[in-house]
Structures are given as C-alpha cells and as structure tokens.
Amino acid sequence: MSTSFNRRKFLQTSALAGASMLWSSKLHADQLTDRLSSEIGKSKWELDSPALLLDLDKLDHNLKAVSIPLAGTGVGVRPHVKTHKCPAIAKMQVDAGAVGVCAAKLSESEVMLENGIANVLMTGVNVTLPKIAKAMELRKKFPGFIQAVDNPQNAQDLQDAAKAAGIIADVVVDIDVIRRSGVPTGEPALALAQLVDKLPNLRFRGILAYDGGVQHVKGFEARKTRAHKTFEPVVATYERMKASGLNMEIFSGGGTGTYDMMHTIPGFTDVQVGSYVFMDCQYLEIGGAKNESLFDDFEASLTVLTTIVNNNYPNRLVTDSGSKSFTLNKPTGWVVGEPDFVYNAGSDEYGTISYEKSNKSYKVGDKLEVIVPHCDPVVNLYDVMYGIRNDKVERILPILARGKSQ
Amino acid sequence: MSTSFNRRKFLQTSALAGASMLWSSKLHADQLTDRLSSEIGKSKWELDSPALLLDLDKLDHNLKAVSIPLAGTGVGVRPHVKTHKCPAIAKMQVDAGAVGVCAAKLSESEVMLENGIANVLMTGVNVTLPKIAKAMELRKKFPGFIQAVDNPQNAQDLQDAAKAAGIIADVVVDIDVIRRSGVPTGEPALALAQLVDKLPNLRFRGILAYDGGVQHVKGFEARKTRAHKTFEPVVATYERMKASGLNMEIFSGGGTGTYDMMHTIPGFTDVQVGSYVFMDCQYLEIGGAKNESLFDDFEASLTVLTTIVNNNYPNRLVTDSGSKSFTLNKPTGWVVGEPDFVYNAGSDEYGTISYEKSNKSYKVGDKLEVIVPHCDPVVNLYDVMYGIRNDKVERILPILARGKSQ
Structure with a gap:
C-alpha cells in the first residue's frame, strides 16, 4: 500500500488543483449565448456553416424513447455526457427521469457538477496525485460525485486523498470487459471491491462494466447473444461480490446499442446510454429490436450544416466541412435527402461528395445537412x-x- | 452576372455579420492565460494530461530553417495558420520574415487580423452573401486582408459587396490543382482573372494554387518531379495571365513537403508552409533533400502528453488520450523514446499502445509524449x-x- 500520499503532499497538489478550478465555465456559456443571441429565430438555412444543428423535436423524442423498453424492468437510465458535453442536455436527461449521468473525464465531470447536474458518475479513473486531489475537492463540494477505481494502488491513493480532504468519497469498481479499463473479473475484482469497502474514507457503491465492443454488432439478436456471453464473467463476479455482503446498489453499463437488453442481466441497475440523444450513422446501421435494417428506436437529431463551395466537376460537390468540423470515423456521413451521396471528410478543411444520382442540382452556396458517422468526436x-x-x-x-479530455 | 446583391441586402447581411464580429477573441485569450498562469515554471511532466506540448527551442529552429533553402531565390514564406490557429505563433512567423500568413476560413482570418497579424491571405472562398459581407467588413477594417475567388458569379458577388462597403478589395484567383477548390486552368482561369481585374471594386493581386496531393509523396526527387508535372498547366496559365498584362505580384502555393522546390517554378512568389512549425509523423516519413528516409529539415516540436491509466496486460498500455485528444489520421503516433510502440487512438477516450519491446517498464500514472500523425486536426x-x-x-x-471552421 502507498504511504507516499500524506497530508503535506495533498495540500501541495490541491493548491495546484484549486487554481484551475477557479475557471468557471458559466462565464464562457454566457459569452457564447450572448454572442449568438442574434441567431435566435433565424432559419437554419441562414446560419453560417459549418454548424452543428440539433433538432429539438427529435431530441425530445429520444429523451422519452429510451425509457420505454425499460418501463417496469427496474433498470434506470444514467446517460453518458461524453456524447454531448452539454449541461443543458444533461439537465433535460435528468428531467426525463435519468438516475444521474456518467462522465468520462474529471474536467468533464467538473463542468457538469458546476452547472447544476447533481449526480455524476465518472467512468474513467484518475491516476495521478494532483488529479486525485482535485477529484476529492470536487467530491467535497458536490456529494453526488461518484468516482471509479480499477486497481488496489489507486484505491489506496483515493483513500489517502479522501482522508486528507476530510471526506468519505463514493467509489465504484470498474470491471474489465474489453481489456481497456477496469480490474479483471473474478478474484482481482472481488479483492478490490473488498479493499474499497474496508478503506475508511471510501464508500463502496457497486460496479460498472462497459462492453464497448458489443454496441455496434449488427442485428438485435446477435447483439443480445454477444452482450450476455461477454457479460458472463462480470455477472459471476457480481454474484460473488453480492454473496460476500458488499453493497451492490450500482451495477452500471451498457450503451445505446444494448439499452433494451441489459435489464435481463441479473443485478444490473442502469444503462449508460450516450449516442441515443443524437444518433449517428454507426448506430443507425446496427438495426434494432423492431427494425433489423435500421436502428430507428431513436431519431437522428444531430446534423452538420455545410455549404457547397465548388461544383466544377460532374457527380462531385465540394463543401466547407472537412475533418476539422466532421470526423474521420467510418462509415461516411449521410446527406439528408440524398441517399446516393457519399460524403468524404478526409481533407481537413473540405468535404467532398461523390454521387451517381441526385434529387436536385446543386449550385455553389447551397447548403446541406449531414448526419455524422460517429457523434461524440464531432x-x-x-x-x-x-x-x-x-x-x-x-x-x-x-x-x-x-x-475537456483531462 | 448577379444583380441580386444590392445595397439593401448588403446592409441587412452586414448587420447580421456585425453581431458575431463583436465577439473578441482577446478576452478569451486573457481568460485562458490567466487560468493557466499557475502552470508556468512547472515541469512538463507535472502537467495534467492530455495536454499539447510545444518545444520552443525546436519551434525556433523550424521558424529559421524554413528560410534557409529559399535564401537568394526570391521566393518568400507565407505560412498557413490553419496548422497552429495561434496568433502568437503567427507573430513569430512574421518576425522570422514571413511576407504574411494564409488562413483557410473567414473566422480564422478574423482571429488573426484582430490579434495583430496585418497581412492575411484567405485561401478558401466565401460563397454566401452574409459571409461575403462580413469579409468585406473585415477588409474595410484591415487593409492587409486578401480574399480568394474561384468562379465568375463569386467575383461579381464580391464586387457588389465591396462596392456596398465602399472599398476596393484585394483578390487572388484560386487555381484548381486537385479538383477540390479553384477555377480550372487555362481559359476559365484567365477569363476569371481578367474579370476580377476589370471589376471596379476588386483589385487583382495574382493567383494561388495548392497541390495537396504532392505534399506527402515519399522521396525528394519523386516529389519534385510530381510537383513540376502537376504544376505545368498552372504555370502555362500563369504565363498567359502575365502576357495579358495582369498584375502577377502573388503566385502562392506549395507546402511543407515542397517548400524547397517551388522556387524553380517560373513566377512563383511564396510557399504556404503550415506543418513545418510542428512536424508530424506523416511529414517525417516523406524524406527530405538531405535525408531520404526521414524529413529532418524541421524538428518535431509538438507532442501530446498522455498518462498511462491501465497496464493490466503484457505488451499493452492504455492511456488517457484517444481520438478526442489525438487524431484518427494515419500512420499511428510515435511515442518519444519508444520506437517499437504502436499508438492506437481509435477509441474516443482511450489510447492503446501495443509493443514487442520497450526501453523501460511502465506503471499506471507514468506519462509519455507522442508525436501526432497529422498536426492540424490535433x-x-x-x-x-x-x-x-x-x-x-x-x-x-x-x-x-x-x-474556427466557418
């Protein structure tokens, strides 16, 4: 166990952490909304591009739709804000019944907590002492902040920092599913949970386990089969933890691709849906429980508005939205109303559309809406x-x- | 010719443009530097990650090195700020002898002009009336702003807007090289240049022609051969323009990959180097005039600082820098000091390093520096x-x- 993190070190590091916490995102929000207030009431087609458009009716639909298959299952929704990074949308999710939200990083958690989102479960781990100190400052200020841990040294570091901050911090153990983050299932996970439970300044709240690999498996049944198969060791670990008397009030995981199948996992408490608010081509293509060819449980609310800047060549249009305002993720974007268009954002500043047929002819200055391949990075x-x-x-x-990737 | 852009319309659109011009990036700069002033003097290894590090000695080297092969050729340097998006670096480039800078987009140009960069050539075209109106407002305030045009309708729109703004606007004609932006070479380009030259509120300053395809051709001689070959129709067009008595004071193009070969193009005036300030894996791999295997004219000054968050599996490390703080561009990033490491940023929040051998063993919390595949989007x-x-x-x-992609 680490004994290197004493009060003296904590005070040094929390002083550093404090400096960057003085920055308030609220000021930034006011500047942005003030600057753009003249855009309110405009037609979306008048907006300067590239711009990110969010259809609010479709968003409203998605906010409600996610709870429909979960009604009566006892499983809740804990949306992941890494998708939208927007406190206003997080608030809508909470208002629609979310049990809280997830955030990927500490700086992202901070923005949510500082902007009125009371319950934030951070799914990533903090591993450096300054970051851990900052996390504990955040927990001191916001009791609804829950942190993840995935190794014993880290648990001890969290304990030392929580003690130095004079708090008892809420912790979940992240269980390894895809060899990316988390503690391996079985004995290591059980031992870590028991360690956290034993440490006096940590409060063990349960586990999280995210299977990133299954989310985009095509076909509902194939996805469900794989979700259950991959989760078998996680469930076995959960059962051992429960049998050992641990508090298993949180068993969080899943995503938009598995939101309507995780309630069949024993003990599972809430789905960490992210992309459902916006949807994207990657998710539209996986198919859903009701429609095998298109995952249409949710509507594609998010688009990039782009302008055609060059049409010199037949069957080819150049736009003002390349990788800096789109994404290199695959598949290519879907141009709304033009199913034959192939959108290539491989260039930094320009998009290139190639097509065999189009529903109308396009001139320079015309605007298009494009559904993005993967919403989060856009x-x-x-x-x-x-x-x-x-x-x-x-x-x-x-x-x-x-x-806020820190 | 368009007659739709009259004074009434201009006044409407410039009122809208004015609203977003009120936003000053200076305030934002002060906030950022104030917030982070406590970081000054720290070791780079103490910084929170992911973070973008710029080695200032290497930057200084690059700022000087770019001019060495150009000495005595008469060709100048007009660095492209799309790479760094940072007025402070643009100022260093000007101080190092640049004839001005290039910017890709209008909003990017605005930030540079508002922050003391006097001469900005915008390489992209503005094609919507509100954007053209805003561009003319910018030109009215900053006489060193030069705009590109690539079709006759656009030239007429610029004319109308310049007239409405009561100015004579400086314009270059963008010549098509890679079927992306620009007017086709030969007659269309000549006719457009003559039109611009004739329009009373536009001042024809010359041409630009960017060959994006040649920049990453491997091997100096192969690159040079292709650069000349591709530029043949551009040079022929240039000669026709010159013979017709047009003002050819600007013939701008090239990039980091061709910076030391464009002076052999007749009439060529300045290279639009961007990546040379930072370098990246894509450019390091192309080889230079002196070193065929590594393009080492410039030093890799830019790195992403990342922290190891998981080391559960042999020959595998997980970091806190995925595609949201890195890029999906290929090749993979180069980890400084670990030539055998393969950095995969395919996941949004996490990077994954795989390797056969390493120079040391790594524990959770250790930090690494990574040279990025392509610097601009990072x-x-x-x-x-x-x-x-x-x-x-x-x-x-x-x-x-x-x-600032707008």
Whole structure:
C-alpha cells in the first residue's frame, strides 16, 4: 500500500488543483449565448456553416424513447455526457427521469457538477496525485460525485486523498470487459471491491462494466447473444461480490446499442446510454429490436450544416466541412435527402461528395445537412449546437465540456 | 452576372455579420492565460494530461530553417495558420520574415487580423452573401486582408459587396490543382482573372494554387518531379495571365513537403508552409533533400502528453488520450523514446499502445509524449499549447482560432 500520499503532499497538489478550478465555465456559456443571441429565430438555412444543428423535436423524442423498453424492468437510465458535453442536455436527461449521468473525464465531470447536474458518475479513473486531489475537492463540494477505481494502488491513493480532504468519497469498481479499463473479473475484482469497502474514507457503491465492443454488432439478436456471453464473467463476479455482503446498489453499463437488453442481466441497475440523444450513422446501421435494417428506436437529431463551395466537376460537390468540423470515423456521413451521396471528410478543411444520382442540382452556396458517422468526436469540435425547431433556431446550446479530455 | 446583391441586402447581411464580429477573441485569450498562469515554471511532466506540448527551442529552429533553402531565390514564406490557429505563433512567423500568413476560413482570418497579424491571405472562398459581407467588413477594417475567388458569379458577388462597403478589395484567383477548390486552368482561369481585374471594386493581386496531393509523396526527387508535372498547366496559365498584362505580384502555393522546390517554378512568389512549425509523423516519413528516409529539415516540436491509466496486460498500455485528444489520421503516433510502440487512438477516450519491446517498464500514472500523425486536426482540439523550454513550461499559447471552421 502507498504511504507516499500524506497530508503535506495533498495540500501541495490541491493548491495546484484549486487554481484551475477557479475557471468557471458559466462565464464562457454566457459569452457564447450572448454572442449568438442574434441567431435566435433565424432559419437554419441562414446560419453560417459549418454548424452543428440539433433538432429539438427529435431530441425530445429520444429523451422519452429510451425509457420505454425499460418501463417496469427496474433498470434506470444514467446517460453518458461524453456524447454531448452539454449541461443543458444533461439537465433535460435528468428531467426525463435519468438516475444521474456518467462522465468520462474529471474536467468533464467538473463542468457538469458546476452547472447544476447533481449526480455524476465518472467512468474513467484518475491516476495521478494532483488529479486525485482535485477529484476529492470536487467530491467535497458536490456529494453526488461518484468516482471509479480499477486497481488496489489507486484505491489506496483515493483513500489517502479522501482522508486528507476530510471526506468519505463514493467509489465504484470498474470491471474489465474489453481489456481497456477496469480490474479483471473474478478474484482481482472481488479483492478490490473488498479493499474499497474496508478503506475508511471510501464508500463502496457497486460496479460498472462497459462492453464497448458489443454496441455496434449488427442485428438485435446477435447483439443480445454477444452482450450476455461477454457479460458472463462480470455477472459471476457480481454474484460473488453480492454473496460476500458488499453493497451492490450500482451495477452500471451498457450503451445505446444494448439499452433494451441489459435489464435481463441479473443485478444490473442502469444503462449508460450516450449516442441515443443524437444518433449517428454507426448506430443507425446496427438495426434494432423492431427494425433489423435500421436502428430507428431513436431519431437522428444531430446534423452538420455545410455549404457547397465548388461544383466544377460532374457527380462531385465540394463543401466547407472537412475533418476539422466532421470526423474521420467510418462509415461516411449521410446527406439528408440524398441517399446516393457519399460524403468524404478526409481533407481537413473540405468535404467532398461523390454521387451517381441526385434529387436536385446543386449550385455553389447551397447548403446541406449531414448526419455524422460517429457523434461524440464531432460534438467535441464545436462550441455550440443550434437548437432547431420547425427549421428555426430556438436556442443556443453551449458545449461547455468541449475539449475537456483531462 | 448577379444583380441580386444590392445595397439593401448588403446592409441587412452586414448587420447580421456585425453581431458575431463583436465577439473578441482577446478576452478569451486573457481568460485562458490567466487560468493557466499557475502552470508556468512547472515541469512538463507535472502537467495534467492530455495536454499539447510545444518545444520552443525546436519551434525556433523550424521558424529559421524554413528560410534557409529559399535564401537568394526570391521566393518568400507565407505560412498557413490553419496548422497552429495561434496568433502568437503567427507573430513569430512574421518576425522570422514571413511576407504574411494564409488562413483557410473567414473566422480564422478574423482571429488573426484582430490579434495583430496585418497581412492575411484567405485561401478558401466565401460563397454566401452574409459571409461575403462580413469579409468585406473585415477588409474595410484591415487593409492587409486578401480574399480568394474561384468562379465568375463569386467575383461579381464580391464586387457588389465591396462596392456596398465602399472599398476596393484585394483578390487572388484560386487555381484548381486537385479538383477540390479553384477555377480550372487555362481559359476559365484567365477569363476569371481578367474579370476580377476589370471589376471596379476588386483589385487583382495574382493567383494561388495548392497541390495537396504532392505534399506527402515519399522521396525528394519523386516529389519534385510530381510537383513540376502537376504544376505545368498552372504555370502555362500563369504565363498567359502575365502576357495579358495582369498584375502577377502573388503566385502562392506549395507546402511543407515542397517548400524547397517551388522556387524553380517560373513566377512563383511564396510557399504556404503550415506543418513545418510542428512536424508530424506523416511529414517525417516523406524524406527530405538531405535525408531520404526521414524529413529532418524541421524538428518535431509538438507532442501530446498522455498518462498511462491501465497496464493490466503484457505488451499493452492504455492511456488517457484517444481520438478526442489525438487524431484518427494515419500512420499511428510515435511515442518519444519508444520506437517499437504502436499508438492506437481509435477509441474516443482511450489510447492503446501495443509493443514487442520497450526501453523501460511502465506503471499506471507514468506519462509519455507522442508525436501526432497529422498536426492540424490535433491542434484544433485544444484550447492552449504549453510552450516548453528545457522541459519546463515557459508560456501559455492560446489556440484562439480553434474550432474556427466557418
């Protein structure tokens, strides 16, 4: 066990952490909304591009739709804010019945907590002493902040920092599913949970286990089969923890691809859905329980607005949205209303559309909406989303945790 | 010719443009530097990660090195700020002798002009009326702003907007090289240049022609051969323009991959080098005039600082820097000091390193520096670069044009 993290060290590191906590994202939000207030009421087609558009009716649909298959199952929704990085959307998710939200990183958690989101479960681990100290400062200020841990040394470091901060910190153990984060299932996971439970300044709240690999498996039944198969050692570990008398109030995991199948996992408490609010081509292609060819439980609410800047060559259009305002993720984006268009964002500043047939002819200056291949990294490029209703800008949604990868 | 853009329309659109111009990036810069001032003097290894580190000695080397092969050729350097999006670095480039800078987008140009960079050539075209109106407002305020045009309708729109703004706007014609932007070579280009030259509120300054395809051709001689071959129709067009009596004071193009060969193109005036300030794996791999296997004219000054968060499996490390703080561009990143490491940033939040051998063993919490595959999109994810000298933070460099893709 580490004894290196004493009060003296904590005070040094928390002083450093404190400096960057002085930064308030609220000021930034006010600047963004003030600057763009003149855009309210405009047609979306008048907006300067590239811009990120969010259809609010479709968003509203998605916020409700996610709970439908879960009704009566006892499984809740704990949306992952890494997708939208926007406290305003997190608030809508909480208002729609979420048990809390997940965040991937500490800086992202901080933005949510500072902007009125009371319950944040951070799914990533903090492993450096300054970051752990900062996490404990955050926990001191916001009791609804839950941290993950995935190795014994880290548990001890969290204990020392919590003690130094004079708090009892809420902790979940992250269970390894895809060899990325987490403690291996079985004995190591059980031992770690018992260690956390025993440490006086940590409060063991349960486990999380995220299977990133299954989310995009095509076909509902294939996905369900794999989700259960991959989760077998996690469930066995859960059962051992429960049998040993540990508090298993949280057993969190799953995602948009498995949101309607995780309630069949014993002990499972809540799904960490992220992309369901926006949808993207990757998820649309996996198929759902009701429609095997298109996953249409949720509507594609998010698009990139782009402008055609060059049409010199037949069957080819050049736009103003390349990888800096789109993403290199595959498949290519879907151009709304033009199913034959193939959108290539491989260039930094320009998009290139190639097609065999189009529903209309396009001239320079015309605008298009494109559904993105993978929503999370695209949102992370923009300062705001334009909230659109009936094709008009209704509100500005600042993406306050944009770039918060720390 | 368009007659739709009259004064009434211009006044409407410039009122809208004015609203977003009120936003000052200076305030944002002050906030960023104030917030991070406590980091000055720290060891780079103490910084929270992911973070973008810029080695200032290497940067200084690059700022000077770019001019060495150009000495006595008459060809100048017009660095492209799309790479760094940082007025402080643009200023260093100007201080090092640049004839001006290039910017890709209008919002990027605005940030540079507003932050003291006097001469900005915007290489992209503005094609919507509000954007053209805003561009003319910018030109009215900053006489060193030069705009590109690549079709006759656009030239007429620029004319109308310049007239409405009461100015004579400086314009270059963008010549098509890679079927992306620009007017086709030969007659269309000549006719467009003559049109611009004739329009009373536009001042024809010359041409630009960017060959994006040749920049990453491996091997100096192969690259040079292709650069000349591809440029043949551009040069022929240039000669026709010159013979027709047009003002050819600007013939701009090239990039980091061709910076030391473009002076052999007749009439060529300046190279639009971007990546040379930072370098990246894509450019390091192309080989240079002096070293066929490594393009070492410039030093790799830019790295992503990342922290190891999981080491549960042999020959595998998981870090805190995935695609949201790195890039999906290929090849994979190069881990400084560990030539055998393969860095995979395919996951949004996590990087994964696989290796057969390493020079030391790594524990959770250890930090690594990674040279990125392609620098431009990575810089566009961060708010600041940490300027490092002798491994210590010397200054904070705000990336004020981050996200300025409009």
